[in-house]
Amino acid sequence: MSGKPTPLSGFPELLPAERVVEQQVIDTLRRVFELHGFAGIETRVVEPLDRLAKGGEIDKEIYGLHRLQGEAEGRDVDPSRQLGLHFDLTVPFARYVLENSGKLEFPFRRYQIQPAWRGERPQVGRYRQFTQADVDIVGQGELGFHHDVEVMRVMVAAIAALPFPPVSFQFNNRKLIQGFYRGLGLTDVTAAIRVIDKLDKMPREVVVEQLTTLAGASPEQAEQCLRLASIRASDTSFVEEVRALGVEDDLLETGLTELAAVIEGCAAAASDRVSVEANLRIARGLDYYTGTVVEIFMAGYEHLKSVGGGGRYDALADDGKNTYPGVGVSLGVSRTVVPLVADGVLSASRSVPSAVLVALATEESRPSSEAVAAALRSRGIPCEVAAAPQRFGKQIRTAERRGIPFVWFPADAETNHHVKDIRSGDQVEADPALWTPPDQDLRPQVVVSPSSTIKETQ
Amino acid sequence: MSGKPTPLSGFPELLPAERVVEQQVIDTLRRVFELHGFAGIETRVVEPLDRLAKGGEIDKEIYGLHRLQGEAEGRDVDPSRQLGLHFDLTVPFARYVLENSGKLEFPFRRYQIQPAWRGERPQVGRYRQFTQADVDIVGQGELGFHHDVEVMRVMVAAIAALPFPPVSFQFNNRKLIQGFYRGLGLTDVTAAIRVIDKLDKMPREVVVEQLTTLAGASPEQAEQCLRLASIRASDTSFVEEVRALGVEDDLLETGLTELAAVIEGCAAAASDRVSVEANLRIARGLDYYTGTVVEIFMAGYEHLKSVGGGGRYDALADDGKNTYPGVGVSLGVSRTVVPLVADGVLSASRSVPSAVLVALATEESRPSSEAVAAALRSRGIPCEVAAAPQRFGKQIRTAERRGIPFVWFPADAETNHHVKDIRSGDQVEADPALWTPPDQDLRPQVVVSPSSTIKETQ
Numbered sequence: 001m002s003g004k005p006t007p008l009s010g011f012p013e014l015l016p017a018e019r020v021v022e023q024q025v026i027d028t029l030r031r032v033f034e035l036h037g038f039a040g041i042e043t044r045v046v047e048p049l050d051r052l053a054k055g056g057e058i059d060k061e062i063y064g065l066h067r068l069q070g071e072a073e074g075r076d077v078d079p080s081r082q083l084g085l086h087f088d089l090t091v092p093f094a095r096y097v098l099e100n101s102g103k104l105e106f107p108f109r110r111y112q113i114q115p116a117w118r119g120e121r122p123q124v125g126r127y128r129q130f131t132q133a134d135v136d137i138v139g140q141g142e143l144g145f146h147h148d149v150e151v152m153r154v155m156v157a158a159i160a161a162l163p164f165p166p167v168s169f170q171f172n173n174r175k176l177i178q179g180f181y182r183g184l185g186l187t188d189v190t191a192a193i194r195v196i197d198k199l200d201k202m203p204r205e206v207v208v209e210q211l212t213t214l215a216g217a218s219p220e221q222a223e224q225c226l227r228l229a230s231i232r233a234s235d236t237s238f239v240e241e242v243r244a245l246g247v248e249d250d251l252l253e254t255g256l257t258e259l260a261a262v263i264e265g266c267a268a269a270a271s272d273r274v275s276v277e278a279n280l281r282i283a284r285g286l287d288y289y290t291g292t293v294v295e296i297f298m299a300g301y302e303h304l305k306s307v308g309g310g311g312r313y314d315a316l317a318d319d320g321k322n323t324y325p326g327v328g329v330s331l332g333v334s335r336t337v338v339p340l341v342a343d344g345v346l347s348a349s350r351s352v353p354s355a356v357l358v359a360l361a362t363e364e365s366r367p368s369s370e371a372v373a374a375a376l377r378s379r380g381i382p383c384e385v386a387a388a389p390q391r392f393g394k395q396i397r398t399a400e401r402r403g404i405p406f407v408w409f410p411a412d413a414e415t416n417h418h419v420k421d422i423r424s425g426d427q428v429e430a431d432p433a434l435w436t437p438p439d440q441d442l443r444p445q446v447v448v449s450p451s452s453t454i455k456e457t458q
Numbered sequence: 459m460s461g462k463p464t465p466l467s468g469f470p471e472l473l474p475a476e477r478v479v480e481q482q483v484i485d486t487l488r489r490v491f492e493l494h495g496f497a498g499i500e501t502r503v504v505e506p507l508d509r510l511a512k513g514g515e516i517d518k519e520i521y522g523l524h525r526l527q528g529e530a531e532g533r534d535v536d537p538s539r540q541l542g543l544h545f546d547l548t549v550p551f552a553r554y555v556l557e558n559s560g561k562l563e564f565p566f567r568r569y570q571i572q573p574a575w576r577g578e579r580p581q582v583g584r585y586r587q588f589t590q591a592d593v594d595i596v597g598q599g600e601l602g603f604h605h606d607v608e609v610m611r612v613m614v615a616a617i618a619a620l621p622f623p624p625v626s627f628q629f630n631n632r633k634l635i636q637g638f639y640r641g642l643g644l645t646d647v648t649a650a651i652r653v654i655d656k657l658d659k660m661p662r663e664v665v666v667e668q669l670t671t672l673a674g675a676s677p678e679q680a681e682q683c684l685r686l687a688s689i690r691a692s693d694t695s696f697v698e699e700v701r702a703l704g705v706e707d708d709l710l711e712t713g714l715t716e717l718a719a720v721i722e723g724c725a726a727a728a729s730d731r732v733s734v735e736a737n738l739r740i741a742r743g744l745d746y747y748t749g750t751v752v753e754i755f756m757a758g759y760e761h762l763k764s765v766g767g768g769g770r771y772d773a774l775a776d777d778g779k780n781t782y783p784g785v786g787v788s789l790g791v792s793r794t795v796v797p798l799v800a801d802g803v804l805s806a807s808r809s810v811p812s813a814v815l816v817a818l819a820t821e822e823s824r825p826s827s828e829a830v831a832a833a834l835r836s837r838g839i840p841c842e843v844a845a846a847p848q849r850f851g852k853q854i855r856t857a858e859r860r861g862i863p864f865v866w867f868p869a870d871a872e873t874n875h876h877v878k879d880i881r882s883g884d885q886v887e888a889d890p891a892l893w894t895p896p897d898q899d900l901r902p903q904v905v906v907s908p909s910s911t912i913k914e915t916q
Contacts, residue, residue: 004777005557011502034811035835037842044469067577099463119525318460319915377493384495387565431787
């Protein structure tokens with residue numbers, strides 16, 4: 001196959017230096033998740049279509065698979081035998097838990113960093129293939145509330161360890177909302193949540209009107225709903241603000257207590273770049289959440305909407321014998337990294353792992369250069385030997401183009417080994433068995449550009 | 459979706475402890491590849507069908523993709539717009555090189571560890587989804603032969619760093635074969651290679667007969683072909699054995715020199731468990747190889763055929779302006795790891811990352827236990843806090859079931875902090891700001907069972 005191919009819309013790919021950034025983001029997430037005892041798993045990328053379907057409805061955004069050799073015979077119509085690519089990591093995780101429930105220890109903490117696929121039309125910040133990082137804790141039969149705090153704090157700690165622009169975790173609690181609406185005397189709580197969820201997209205008056213027409217609220221009840229939804233606080237002061245609205249309900253009280261615990265627990269892991277907030281208009285449309293809910297936003301990328309989210313679900317999975325409650329949160333790795341590298345906010349100090357280019361005087365002296373490289377590698381120093389015995393000036397420029405900081409000149413009959421820092425021009429005698437580059441030069445570094453203009457390129 | 463799901467044939471998934479093994483294999487490969495200056499990339503999993511097709515023919519084993527929402531409209535028939543899952547990592551790499559040729563530095567060293575898919579019927583050692591680890595070096599216009607030695611040596615070093623059963627690299631060179639056949643006076647060199655390639659599957663007499671009937675060889679020429687194919691050596695002594703057959707040809711000489719250089723270069727990276735051999739019957743059927751070829755075998759798993767392979771191709775890709783020669787080798791990660799864990803040859807010392815379970819005296823004392831965990835994590839020690847304040851004996855058994863070596867008992871009004879090694883039962887006073895587990899307990903270890911019965915479970 002020849003001819004220059006063109007990129008496929010919605011399937012972003014990274015150049016080697018950009019992949020350094022993504023890989024370091026993934027490595028950092030993994031390190032923090034593992035520090036907190038989360039086990040990494042990987043699931044197959046396909047599920048039977050009947051598992052991907054929600055409530056019997058096949059979601060429109062799924063890629064189905066067909067064997068090309070099966071074309072002639074026509075495709076199987078049984079949705080338990082047809083396969084599709086998973087569109088998130090929650091559906092496969094729930095299936096994995098059910099399939100292996102006898103072999104897992106509960107509560108089961110797992111992280112999973114894998115791509116998912118959606119066949120939808122690509123748009124800004126939305127891709128057809130995208131990598132996600134999920135952490136979840138799942139119990140068998142029961143799962144204590146304190147795990148809500150635990151799993152959210154892990155993601156706060158993980159993002160605090162990333163070189164991202166400021167990130168905000170905005171928490172709410174479905175019990176709080178439901179209890180408030182119930183205490184208020186609203187009968188159609190679900191409809192009210194659905195309307196309030198549109199508060200950022202519609203004028204206030206339309207929301208009030210829809211609360212009246214669609215959720216059966218009186219004008220006073222609608223106003224109370226809006227007052228609740230306008231409460232935001234970076235500490236637990238929201239509890240008093242809600243109480244000041246004068247609504248009383250047991251479920252509301254539970255929700256307030258839980259949300260306060262999440263805010264306090266996560267604040268401990270927050271940093272100057274990761275903030276935690278109670279935002280009482282966050283609902284997350286999906287109706288299976290039953291307690292804690294969260295959406296994650298990144299400063300300068302508000303047009304991407306949330307870059308992550310999650311919450312508590314009392315029935316992540318059910319095998320007829322047991323129910324498996326879970327709580328988890330997902331971060332969009334592609335959703336954040338692809339625009340951050342495209343906009344130059346994050347870049348890598350070099351495009352290759354090599355810290356050293358070992359120069360080559362003549363093709364005949366290749367074994368001497370290889371010996372230097374082997375000595376450096378045996379002590380964990382990544383390096384490469386020049387491809388051809390060009391003039392040393394040319395070899396230095398090769399290192400420059402790749403961002404390799406050091407060029408090594410092997411000893412010959414007249415001179416000893418020398419190593420040159422090509423950034424400063426400093427050249428020193430060195431022993432391949434002893435010389436070590438500064439720590440920060442050993443691996444490619446992720447460089448944060450504070451002055452980068454933030455604009456999304458798809 | 460409820461009900462217990464069943465595994466999908468051909469899509470192996472690993473339990474958390476098994477995934478520890480796979481992850482450590484991947485981490486080790488990556489570390490060695492990077493030490494040698496190979497940059498990691500990841501490509502999208504889909505390619506247009508016309509790129510996956512070989513010479514216009516759609517391979518039978520490809521999974522095609524269709525958008526479920528596009529069902530009604532019928533599928534696009536233009537193969538440049540239809541997508542399929544890649545079946546190896548070479549096709550997407552070649553496309554990536556062409557697409558980004560202006561942004562890459564050549565020679566470009568890359569590694570890629572990703573799944574690939576084949577829609578074929580699953581059989582022993584063959585999966586529908588399988589992870590591969592590929593290293594390749596690609597040049598623009600030209601690529602010196604010494605890169606053959608370089609890339610093969612990297613894979614030898616990488617596998618030597620893995621806890622695998624003995625692995626054998628069996629090398630040959632297509633120039634050597636072609637030159638020998640040409641010097642012998644055979645006219646249909648390709649047909650002869652195709653016949654000799656079946657030497658392991660057919661009786662010697664049939665091969666001789668087919669060489670005569672299919673490749674136009676005389677009985678004497680056929681015998682010479684078989685003599686060449688029977689030569690094997692773990693050093694460069696094969697050169698004299700070939701010369702003793704009395705065939706003379708320039709291309710044969712080049713092939714002998716190249717193969718000798720590969721054998722010598724790789725022997726330097728070999729170990730007591732990774733051996734390197736010249737095996738002159740290795741041809742690798744695929745006809746685009748033009749020099750070095752290699753197949754990799756694992757002791758006890760010969761029934762899987764090769765667990766990896768590769769070689770030199772003078773035209774990995776071509777964009778009409780430039781040709782991109784390449785040399786590379788691929789290791790089947792699933793092909794090796796899945797049977798090794800299924801057979802109990804490799805296992806993990808525990809199923810969770812946690813080195814410490816911090817015990818919980820009462821639900822009210824959770825903040826004290828969390829504080830111990832935070833202190834340990836700040837020094838890089840993975841840990842988890844007990845889910846519930848059960849009797850300590852029960853908490854210790856939880857740690858045992860997960861393979862966690864240490865249980866920490868936080869200080870209370872009467873006693874100081876204690877940590878117990880639950881394997882020995884030893885318990886000592888400890889300070890959360892100072893105590894560190896032995897290095898080998900910090901992360902789950904891969905355990906090699908020397909006495910494991912080797913049998914494949916699919």
